[in-house]
Amino acid sequence: MGYRDRFQIPDLGVGVGFRAPHHAKVLGETPPMDWFEVISDNYLLEPPIPVSKVERLRDKYRVVPHGVSMSIGSSDPLDRDYLARLKRFVRRIDAPWCSDHLCWTGVDGVVINDLLPMPYTKEAIAHVVERVKHVQSTLEVPFSIENVSSYMTYRASTMTEWEFLGEIAERADCGILFDVNNVFVSAHNHGFDANEYVDAMPVDRVVQVHLAGHTNKGKYLLDTHSDHVRGEVWALYRRTLRRVGRVSTLIEWDEDIPEWDVLAAEAEKARDVRREEGMPWPKAS
Amino acid sequence: MAESELSALQRLVARAALVPRPLAEDAQLSAEATRAMRGSERMSPVERLDVYREQFWARHVHSL
Numbered sequence: 001m002g003y004r005d006r007f008q009i010p011d012l013g014v015g016v017g018f019r020a021p022h023h024a025k026v027l028g029e030t031p032p033m034d035w036f037e038v039i040s041d042n043y044l045l046e047p048p049i050p051v052s053k054v055e056r057l058r059d060k061y062r063v064v065p066h067g068v069s070m071s072i073g074s075s076d077p078l079d080r081d082y083l084a085r086l087k088r089f090v091r092r093i094d095a096p097w098c099s100d101h102l103c104w105t106g107v108d109g110v111v112i113n114d115l116l117p118m119p120y121t122k123e124a125i126a127h128v129v130e131r132v133k134h135v136q137s138t139l140e141v142p143f144s145i146e147n148v149s150s151y152m153t154y155r156a157s158t159m160t161e162w163e164f165l166g167e168i169a170e171r172a173d174c175g176i177l178f179d180v181n182n183v184f185v186s187a188h189n190h191g192f193d194a195n196e197y198v199d200a201m202p203v204d205r206v207v208q209v210h211l212a213g214h215t216n217k218g219k220y221l222l223d224t225h226s227d228h229v230r231g232e233v234w235a236l237y238r239r240t241l242r243r244v245g246r247v248s249t250l251i252e253w254d255e256d257i258p259e260w261d262v263l264a265a266e267a268e269k270a271r272d273v274r275r276e277e278g279m280p281w282p283k284a285s
Numbered sequence: 286m287a288e289s290e291l292s293a294l295q296r297l298v299a300r301a302a303l304v305p306r307p308l309a310e311d312a313q314l315s316a317e318a319t320r321a322m323r324g325s326e327r328m329s330p331v332e333r334l335d336v337y338r339e340q341f342w343a344r345h346v347h348s349l
Contacts, residue, residue: 075295112303113344121290121291123291151333151337152322152330152334154321154322190325219327220328
């Protein structure tokens, strides 16, 4: 039995990130939206931002937490206090699963605040696998790792990014949050075939998909989440759906955040693709 | 105990990210980046690592 079936991972449809400019509208008017993703780190701070806002959101919609600072790939020890706080948050909002990035964000106690790429080596795989196992057993909900956009690769790497991601997911027995825009950005920046990446994914482990816009900086693409999803990324999303099947999809828009109606229309485009691929949501009975 | 390859690479990237000027102006770091990172026809290893340095300082300034 595949990962998604074993953990009964639901298809939540198409959602968006719960971002400050839309809090009042979403909580006050409850506009149509299949589900929301919240950045868990925002609610783990000291002093904490009140979780009550997320609890109010959870009373109206399905909510999934997504992290940006676990630093699962760092050579520093895992932050056990951070994990304990994350566990409390995940329980409090009754999350069906949670996720963070396959990357590192700092070392020797210095926080770089970026999603820094890993060297694709056997040493790094062994390191991350043990940490993912620890995180999963601590959180007691299915945990997924997300592929990041990258702008550099290491000479030490001995395999492709998709081989690296796939082997970690298999050995750690975790899910994959498959960011289609990140695949496109990294493929452009490093000159690999994005389709090959999509085709190599262990489909039963993909529990969620991210879609976002990026910025062309001339020599490279930068993952900015500041614009509409590009046509090439929609095509890659369609290819992903054909391989993965019904999967929860999220539109990320974190800079130059537009009016709610623009964001909701972007989510509707993803629903259109799902309908065209025979994967409407809610699923026709 | 010998430093692991993973630790060594992460320490190099962290050191580079915190430099307040373009890495190309730092001969030592440029040499280390060229040994550790891959380049391409479009971007050198130093330019690629410098993307992360630029982003670090852009966030830093933005948060002030």
